[in-house]
Amino acid sequence: MNTSTALLVADLTGVAVFAASGASAGVAKRLDLFGVVFVGFVAALGGGIFRDLVIDEVPPLAFADWRYATTAVATAGAVFWLHPHLARLRTTVLVLDAAGLGLFTVTGTTLALAAGVPAVGSCLIGMLTGIGGGLGRDLLTGEIPVVLRSEIYAVAALLGAAVVTALDGAGVTGAAPLVGAAVLIFGIRLVALRRRWAAPVATGEPLPARRHGRTP
Amino acid sequence: MNTSTALLVADLTGVAVFAASGASAGVAKRLDLFGVVFVGFVAALGGGIFRDLVIDEVPPLAFADWRYATTAVATAGAVFWLHPHLARLRTTVLVLDAAGLGLFTVTGTTLALAAGVPAVGSCLIGMLTGIGGGLGRDLLTGEIPVVLRSEIYAVAALLGAAVVTALDGAGVTGAAPLVGAAVLIFGIRLVALRRRWAAPVATGEPLPARRHGRTP
Amino acid sequence: MNTSTALLVADLTGVAVFAASGASAGVAKRLDLFGVVFVGFVAALGGGIFRDLVIDEVPPLAFADWRYATTAVATAGAVFWLHPHLARLRTTVLVLDAAGLGLFTVTGTTLALAAGVPAVGSCLIGMLTGIGGGLGRDLLTGEIPVVLRSEIYAVAALLGAAVVTALDGAGVTGAAPLVGAAVLIFGIRLVALRRRWAAPVATGEPLPARRHGRTP
Numbered sequence: 001m002n003t004s005t006a007l008l009v010a011d012l013t014g015v016a017v018f019a020a021s022g023a024s025a026g027v028a029k030r031l032d033l034f035g036v037v038f039v040g041f042v043a044a045l046g047g048g049i050f051r052d053l054v055i056d057e058v059p060p061l062a063f064a065d066w067r068y069a070t071t072a073v074a075t076a077g078a079v080f081w082l083h084p085h086l087a088r089l090r091t092t093v094l095v096l097d098a099a100g101l102g103l104f105t106v107t108g109t110t111l112a113l114a115a116g117v118p119a120v121g122s123c124l125i126g127m128l129t130g131i132g133g134g135l136g137r138d139l140l141t142g143e144i145p146v147v148l149r150s151e152i153y154a155v156a157a158l159l160g161a162a163v164v165t166a167l168d169g170a171g172v173t174g175a176a177p178l179v180g181a182a183v184l185i186f187g188i189r190l191v192a193l194r195r196r197w198a199a200p201v202a203t204g205e206p207l208p209a210r211r212h213g214r215t216p
Numbered sequence: 217m218n219t220s221t222a223l224l225v226a227d228l229t230g231v232a233v234f235a236a237s238g239a240s241a242g243v244a245k246r247l248d249l250f251g252v253v254f255v256g257f258v259a260a261l262g263g264g265i266f267r268d269l270v271i272d273e274v275p276p277l278a279f280a281d282w283r284y285a286t287t288a289v290a291t292a293g294a295v296f297w298l299h300p301h302l303a304r305l306r307t308t309v310l311v312l313d314a315a316g317l318g319l320f321t322v323t324g325t326t327l328a329l330a331a332g333v334p335a336v337g338s339c340l341i342g343m344l345t346g347i348g349g350g351l352g353r354d355l356l357t358g359e360i361p362v363v364l365r366s367e368i369y370a371v372a373a374l375l376g377a378a379v380v381t382a383l384d385g386a387g388v389t390g391a392a393p394l395v396g397a398a399v400l401i402f403g404i405r406l407v408a409l410r411r412r413w414a415a416p417v418a419t420g421e422p423l424p425a426r427r428h429g430r431t432p
Numbered sequence: 433m434n435t436s437t438a439l440l441v442a443d444l445t446g447v448a449v450f451a452a453s454g455a456s457a458g459v460a461k462r463l464d465l466f467g468v469v470f471v472g473f474v475a476a477l478g479g480g481i482f483r484d485l486v487i488d489e490v491p492p493l494a495f496a497d498w499r500y501a502t503t504a505v506a507t508a509g510a511v512f513w514l515h516p517h518l519a520r521l522r523t524t525v526l527v528l529d530a531a532g533l534g535l536f537t538v539t540g541t542t543l544a545l546a547a548g549v550p551a552v553g554s555c556l557i558g559m560l561t562g563i564g565g566g567l568g569r570d571l572l573t574g575e576i577p578v579v580l581r582s583e584i585y586a587v588a589a590l591l592g593a594a595v596v597t598a599l600d601g602a603g604v605t606g607a608a609p610l611v612g613a614a615v616l617i618f619g620i621r622l623v624a625l626r627r628r629w630a631a632p633v634a635t636g637e638p639l640p641a642r643r644h645g646r647t648p
Contacts, residue, residue: 026364032415034371035364049270054481056490058272063328063337070336080418112491120502121495135572140351142360144574148458148467155466199464202512242580248631250587251580265486274488275544279553286552296634356567358576 007175011107012071014100019044019072021097022137023079024086029141033080039140040076041069047132051108051125055115094193102185105130105157106178109164119165126161127154130185152192155199160185223391227323228287230316235260235288237313238353239295240302245357249296255356256292257285263348267324267341271331310409318401321346321373322394325380335381342377343370346401368408371415376401439607443539444503446532451476451504453529454569455511456518461573465512471572472508473501479564483540483557487547526625534617537562537589538610541596551597558593559586562617584624587631592617 022043026036045062052060062068079086086093108129112122131147131154138145147153163181191197238259242252261278268276278284295302302309324345328338347363347370354361363369379397407413454475458468477494484492494500511518518525540561544554563579563586570577579585595613623629 027418029360030417031360031364032417034369034415035361036418038364038370053269053485054491054495056272056488059270059328059331059333059337059341063270063333063341066334066336069340083418112495115491117491117495118498120498121491124501125491125495139355139571140361140364142358142574144461144463145467145572148463148470148572153466154470199466201462201464202459202468202515243634245576246633247576247580248633250585250631251577252634254580254586269485272488275486275547275549275553275557279486279544279549279557282550282552285556299634355571356577356580358574 007107008067010103012067013096014103015044015068015071016075017044017093017096017100018047018104018133019075020079020086020093022133023076024083024093025137025141025143026076027080027083031141033077036080037073037076039137040079041072042140043133043137044072044075045069045133046136047104047108047129047134050132051111051129054125055112055117057111057115095190098186098189098193099182101130101153101157101189102160102182104133105160105185106164106182109161110168110178113165113168119169123158123161123165126164127157130154130157130161152188152197152199156185156188156192159188224283226319228283229312230319231260231284231287232291233309233312233316234263234320234349235291236295236302236309238349239292240299240309241353241357241359242292243296243299247357249293252296253289253292255353256295257288258356259349259353260288260291261285261349262352263320263324263345263350266348267327267345270341271328271333273327273331311406314402314405314409315398317346317369317373317405318376318398320349321376321401322380322398325377326384326394329381329384335385339374339377339381342380343373346370346373346377368404368413368415372401372404372408375404440499442535444499445528446535447476447500447503448507449525449528449532450479450536450565451507452511452518452525454565455508456515456525457569457573457575458508459512459515463573465509468512469505469508471569472511473504474572475565475569476504476507477501477565478568479536479540479561479566482564483543483561486557487544487549489543489547527622530618530621530625531614533562533585533589533621534592534614536565537592537617538596538614541593542600542610545597545600551601555590555593555597558596559589562586562589562593584620584629584631588617588620588624591620 019040023036023040025043026039029035031039045060045068048068049060049062052058052062105126109122109126112125113119117125134147135145138147160181163184164178167177167181235256239252239256241259242255245251247255261276261284264284265276265278268274268278321342325338325342328341329335333341350363351361354363376397379400380394383393383397451472455468455472457475458471461467463471477492477500480500481492481494484490484494537558541554541558544557545551549557566579567577570579592613595616596610599609599613
């Protein structure tokens with residue numbers, strides 16, 4: 001299996017994993033079959049759609065290549081029917097989700113750099129490619145995005161995106177460094193899960209709600 | 217009245233209907249006049265704006281043709297002032313909404329195919345054109361999108377989009393088949409409403425919230 | 433300091449102000465450091481990203497010019513650490529927010545007109561540039577957007593956008609009229625805050641929730 005095939009397989013694996021996380025959220029919210037599949041679709045492909053829009057890669061890959069949507073829909077449908085048996089797969093899903101985060105962040109950063117986006121912007125686009133699907137999933141299911149509330153998740157993505165951008169700036173090319181960056185994100189995320197690392201939360205009293213409510 | 221005029225009239229009718237549904241949601245949430253009009257605007261034009269962004273038709277029609285925004289704003293404003301008298305129009309609104317769904321889905325699918333988007337992607341874009349406005353309306357008003365929770369709605373749109381795509385692939389052209397597909401969506405939606413058809417909901421215990429909460 | 437430098441300084445001031453409002457909302461919701469910074473980023477740059485997508489200015493300025501993201505992130509981070517001391521700055525933040533609204537609306541309208549968007553569309557894009565960040569901030573923090581619920585805010589932006597468009601149509605050019613329009617928005621917003629002006633809310637009973645719930 002050559003490189004591009006390997007990349008496609010890895011990419012579709014990420015799609016399937018994020019689709020499963022989205023579908024699980026939909027099932028937990030008692031959405032109907034369509035709702036579960038739709039949230040799975042958004043979780044799997046939302047980040048990439050945003051990425052493609054901001055780098056002017058239209059139509060986005062999610063619509064241009066049928067294999068992406070098909071993988072997302074099939075996985076989400078499977079979760080809908082099988083979810084009672086998935087409880088014991090919780091750890092597996094978390095590990096695969098960490099792998100998907102690493103992969104999507106690296107591909108997003110690489111595509112942004114290839115589109116001529118400057119370094120800082122490419123890091124942000126890469127991170128948003130990795131976390132965008134989860135953000136969409138949580139907004140659709142009425143949750144404040146978990147990525148904003150707890151754990152080292154987006155930060156791991158941002159670090160990996162910065163590594164990809166730095167290597168690109170240094171003229172380092174080839175698949176190896178990209179794989180390395182994805183593994184770095186994957187590893188940070190796993191260690192953060194295991195050690196329950198979390199970003200700090202502001203100390204002191206929260207600001208009264210109406211205060212920022214008055215600052216549209 | 218020639219074809220293009222008929223199409224524009226039909227299109228603006230769909231805009232008005234979705235604007236009314238959005239404005240009704242805004243009134244129910246006690247939004248102010250601007251909020252009611254804004255939610256009406258998003259419900260009427262949000263799906264089309266997304267469609268135009270993903271097929272690179274910029275600026276989106278909602279901004280390029282003043283008649284769309286004007287129709288949406290005028291309708292939403294009318295709902296704001298007249299809503300106490302609209303209760304008895306509930307059935308009418310549901311029927312018109314079904315008509316709007318059929319129309320927007322067919323036009324969205326057709327435009328995506330014309331832009332060179334492959335079959336599966338065009339079906340998805342067509343469906344999203346039909347349901348996107350309602351998604352935006354529900355997100356703005358703090359609801360989990362109703363299209364994800366109940367009833368045959370998006371599924372009707374997806375079926376119609378598939379028919380349009382299949383006819384296009386078969387080389388069938390002209391307005392008649394498109395009208396037929398829109399009528400199909402319209403009919404499925406009306407029967408689903410009348411018979412209270414709904415997509416299945418996952419059986420068994422929902423997954424504990426923190427489970428997917430831990431899978432950003 | 434020449435005009436373009438002055439404009440950049442003013443623009444980044446608007447970014448900082450909106451980032452502060454977003455970060456304040458994030459702190460109030462007990463988001464972690466990343467969440468606070470991310471909401472600040474969206475509040476500061478979300479409106480401009482939407483603007484650039486609809487006028488096909490890609491990659492959006494938020495990703496193309498590192499100074500924008502850096503300003504937003506640094507400001508949001510400062511709010512995260514300093515927020516207990518910010519309570520007494522409430523009035524200052526409201527005033528700066530009004531200034532940011534004026535600036536973003538005027539620049540958004542001007543860029544839309546320059547991109548060839550017709551008058552009505554340019555007014556809408558300009559208004560959305562001014563209010564878009566606040567909408568994103570409220571959606572991310574699980575609030576019905578405050579701009580839809582209370583006060584003269586978007587209406588002030590829309591008036592200013594209409595003035596910019598009218599002047600453009602009349603062939604009036606130069607920085608002075610743009611500054612005037614921004615000052616107009618700024619002034620209307622301040623007076624509205626001082627006098628507690630608000631847009632009207634629909635009278636009578638709100639529509640039953642399930643009514644619009646049945647009209648996706």
